[in-house]
Amino acid sequence: MARNNRERIFETEMLGHYKAVYNFLARMCGNAADAADLSQEAFARAYVKIEQYEPGTNAKAWLFRLAHNLFINDYRKKSRRGETELDERVAYNRRDESHAMAGFSDLRIAGAMDRDFSDPIVKAMTFLRDDQRAIIIMADLYDFSEKDIAEAMDLNLNTVKSTTRRARVALIKQLSVYAEDTYGIVNTRNLG
Amino acid sequence: MQHPNSFHQKKTPATPSQPEVADREPEEELRCQSSDLNLSIDARTEELEDLPSFKVFLKKNLPYQATPKDLLASIYDRVDRIKAESL
Numbered sequence: 276m277a278r279n280n281r282e283r284i285f286e287t288e289m290l291g292h293y294k295a296v297y298n299f300l301a302r303m304c305g306n307a308a309d310a311a312d313l314s315q316e317a318f319a320r321a322y323v324k325i326e327q328y329e330p331g332t333n334a335k336a337w338l339f340r341l342a343h344n345l346f347i348n349d350y351r352k353k354s355r356r357g358e359t360e361l362d363e364r365v366a367y368n369r370r371d372e373s374h375a376m377a378g379f380s381d382l383r384i385a386g387a388m389d390r391d392f393s394d395p396i397v398k399a400m401t402f403l404r405d406d407q408r409a410i411i412i413m414a415d416l417y418d419f420s421e422k423d424i425a426e427a428m429d430l431n432l433n434t435v436k437s438t439t440r441r442a443r444v445a446l447i448k449q450l451s452v453y454a455e456d457t458y459g460i461v462n463t464r465n466l467g
Numbered sequence: 468m469q470h471p472n473s474f475h476q477k478k479t480p481a482t483p484s485q486p487e488v489a490d491r492e493p494e495e496e497l498r499c500q501s502s503d504l505n506l507s508i509d510a511r512t513e514e515l516e517d518l519p520s521f522k523v524f525l526k527k528n529l530p531y532q533a534t535p536k537d538l539l540a541s542i543y544d545r546v547d548r549i550k551a552e553s554l
Contacts, residue, residue, distance in 0.1 A: 285546070293542060297534045311535050318542045322549060387504035388520070393528040400529075415522045416529060440513050443521070447506045 281325050288334040289321050295335060296342050302412050303346050305401060313350060317342040336423040343409055343428055382451055399449035407442035414439055
């Protein structure tokens with residue numbers, strides 16, 4: 276690719292997403308400094324590999340693919356602390372999978388839209404597997420389509436669908452426990 | 468022909484009540500019709516009954532995080548080093 280063309284695409288289609296990439300990585304790492312380092316590396320790789328991107332398509336999803344791969348292949352493998360956390364999450368998710376979804380057939384939290392759930396959500400997100408957390412961020416914070424998530428994470432569409440469902444259920448289980456402990460809820464039809 | 472590494476553009480933009488996060492500072496208060504949050508899951512589809520409200524709820528509670536002031540400059544510096552090495 277001609278140098279001018281590479282720089283034009285990088286400037287016009289890639290760089291504008293640097294805040295989104297940083298926020299994605301910050302949510303994945305839970306650490307601002309590491310997220311900044313990985314963001315820098317993600318854009319360096321984007322510049323080098325820009326031939327693999329088709330101009331005019333979804334640059335943000337393409338960048339998320341690079342960022343996600345960096346997180347999994349570099350950050351996670353190098354992070355001893357992360358491996359420990361991962362083990363804890365795996366144990367948690369094994370426990371989690373033994374619970375039926377039936378308990379969520381009618382779950383409502385009164386006034387939740389007006390309350391600050393940021394701390395429990397951040398905490399609950401740390402208990403998700405990396406792939407679940409990435410999918411929640413892409414699907415529910417960034418409104419990526421399932422097809423874009425599948426391509427960004429190199430997963431098939433059915434895996435994205437099932438992982439998304441499991442991730443949301445895992446998050447909701449955490450939040451319902453918090454809400455019940457804190458507000459004494461709220462698993463009733465009467466709130467509707 | 469579709470490029471093997473291409474991504475499709477989103478066909479459905481976010482609704483006004485679900486602005487994208489992280490690309491920019493939120494400019495307006497997210498609005499919801501009810502203050503209650505329905506986290507019920509449809510047993511047939513195994514999907515959330517009210518996914519749009521769930522997304523609004525997450526976006527309100529996982530807001531934009533300010534980027535480090537020097538992040539963009541650091542990216543430019545990194546790319547400049549790559550350019551210099553390739554000359």
